[in-house]
Amino acid sequence: MRILAIDTSCDETAVAVTEERKVLVNEVYSQIVIHKKWGGIVPSLAKRAHEERIDFVVGDALKKEADFDAVAVTQGPGLAVALEVGIKKAKELAERYDKPLIAVNHLEGHIYSCFVQNSRGNPKTGFHFPYLALIVSGGHTELVIFENHLQYEVIGQTVDDAAGEALDKAGKLMGLGYPAGPVIERLAKEVNNNDFYHFPRPMLHSNNLSFSFSGLKTSFYYFLQRHPEEQKKVKELASSFQEAVFDTLIAKTEKAIGQTGINNLLVGGGVIANQYLRTKFRQLVKKHAGNVLFPAYKYLTGDNAAMIGTAAFYKAQKGQFVSDIIGLDRVPRLGL
Ligand code: KG4
Ligand code: ZN
Numbered sequence: 140m141r142i143l144a145i146d147t148s149c150d151e152t153a154v155a156v157t158e159e160r161k162v163l164v165n166e167v168y169s170q171i172v173i174h175k176k177w178g179g180i181v182p183s184l185a186k187r188a189h190e191e192r193i194d195f196v197v198g199d200a201l202k203k204e205a206d207f208d209a210v211a212v213t214q215g216p217g218l219a220v221a222l223e224v225g226i227k228k229a230k231e232l233a234e235r236y237d238k239p240l241i242a243v244n245h246l247e248g249h250i251y252s253c254f255v256q257n258s259r260g261n262p263k264t265g266f267h268f269p270y271l272a273l274i275v276s277g278g279h280t281e282l283v284i285f286e287n288h289l290q291y292e293v294i295g296q297t298v299d300d301a302a303g304e305a306l307d308k309a310g311k312l313m314g315l316g317y318p319a320g321p322v323i324e325r326l327a328k329e330v331n332n333n334d335f336y337h338f339p340r341p342m343l344h345s346n347n348l349s350f351s352f353s354g355l356k357t358s359f360y361y362f363l364q365r366h367p368e369e370q371k372k373v374k375e376l377a378s379s380f381q382e383a384v385f386d387t388l389i390a391k392t393e394k395a396i397g398q399t400g401i402n403n404l405l406v407g408g409g410v411i412a413n414q415y416l417r418t419k420f421r422q423l424v425k426k427h428a429g430n431v432l433f434p435a436y437k438y439l440t441g442d443n444a445a446m447i448g449t450a451a452f453y454k455a456q457k458g459q460f461v462s463d464i465i466g467l468d469r470v471p472r473l474g475l
Contacts, residue, residue: 140455143200143207143232144448145193147225148217148245149278150180151441152192156204157448160256164203165438165445168192171318178311182220189224197228207238209460211451214242215473216278222469230464240461241451245442246475249274249407250285251453252439252446253432262435270432271401273392275416276408276442277303277318280350280388282395283475285405288453291475294395295348302384303410305352309359309380313373324413327378332415335372336362336379340387348395355383381415389419393427402429412440 141163146153150171156164170188174180212229215222233240250272256262270285280302282295300308303320310319315326341354359380363370370376396402404424410416411433424431434440454460461467 140209140452141204141207142209142211142241142448142451142455144211144243144444144451145197145225145229146213146245146248146442146444146447147189147193147221148213148215149221149442150174150185151443152189152196153442153444154196154200155444155448156200156207157445157452159452160254160449161258161260162255162445162448163258164200165443166196166200167438167443168196175317178317179307180218182218185218186220186224189221193224193228197232207236209239209241209451209455211241211243211447213245213248213447214467215245215470217245217471219469219471222471226467226469230467233464239455240464240467241454241459242461242467243447243450243454244473244475245447246274246279246281247289247291247450248446249276249279250283250291250405251450252407252434252443253405255434255439255445255449257436264432267403269401270403270405271392271395271399272405272407273388274408275302275388275406275410277301277307279408281475282348282391284399284401289457289459293475294399295350295391297350297352299351299353300356302350302352302388303408305356305384306381306410308356312360312363313376315377320410320413323377323381324415326374327381328415330374330378332378332382334379334382335375338362338379338383340383340390343387343390348391348398350387350391352384352387355380385416385419388416389423392420393423396427396429402427404429404431406431406433407440409441412437
């Protein structure tokens with residue numbers, strides 16, 4: 140079964156054609172250059188850029204692979220005005236080509252991103268349920284038990300900022316541009332990822348699995364205000380801030396391993412492009428005699444439609460198609 144998948148949940152206009160877990164075509168038009176000068180995503184600009192680009196990106200994908208049996212689209216969570224553009228286009232395509240429509244949760248896309256294969260079907264890694272999944276992106280920080288196909292239980296999430304958002308906000312305070320995650324990774328590596336300042340790790344010692352990053356951001360802000368002389372030590376600051384964020388991610392995941400008894404991990408989302416964080420997760424599962432899977436190709440860490448098409452395939456297998464295509468609406472706060 141071939142699926143034409145669309146994701147316009149945030150700042151990428153993404154279209155893919157997938158077959159089971161294989162990606163035949165993957166197109167992404169990134170809006171980073173548009174939002175960069177504002178230091179974050181501007182919804183009205185995102186909407187306009189999606190509208191301007193969606194036909195072109197879909198057309199490009201169909202030029203490469205015109206054959207598909209179903210259309211899939213991200214229903215939420217995400218920016219309402221951005222989601223709308225993809226949903227409208229998906230409805231049009233389903234109608235014009237007389238194909239069924241599959242609505243996908245963006246978060247399940249990030250979970251399935253760990254299983255997406257290239258066009259030759261690599262990597263071959265199969266499913267070995269249950270998994271403990273962590274999604275770490277600019278918009279989300281969620282710990283989920285992935286019990287079986289399409290069965291999720293959210294056991295922890297952020298009460299304020301997401302992990303990537305925290306990195307981006309700290310980066311903005313240091314003048315690193317947007318998005319700051321990759322820049323922070325590079326700067327931290329130059330000082331061997333050391334923790335120079337030991338910024339606070341909120342909620343690290345609480346017993347629940349909730350994350351909180353806004354306190355860290357605030358204390359970072361006040362640290363810079365109180366110590367102007369330290370402001371030029373950008374590498375040391377970046378490395379210490381990154382360490383505080385990653386330390387929290389690892390500690391909470393370790394707590395979740397303890398509480399669930401699941402040592403079989405998946406990590407998806409833009410932040411797991413970070414090689415140092417991957418190393419930390421590998422060390423964590425080694426300690427717990429477990430295993431960890433990451434998206435096999437870098438483009439699968441950030442937002443993309445290949446992961447949406449892959450999740451959609453498992454929904455199609457269970458007959459989960461949209462029954463009222465005209466009535467399908469975006470759900471900006473959709474949960475798993
Ligand atoms: O998944 P994604 O592309 O978009 C959302 O769904 O939010 O994630 C974007 C986030 C940004 O916060 C960005 O700074 C972060 O992922 N990111 C990284 C790296 N590459 C992207 N964070 C740390 N290290 C990286 N190499
Ligand atoms: Zn995402």
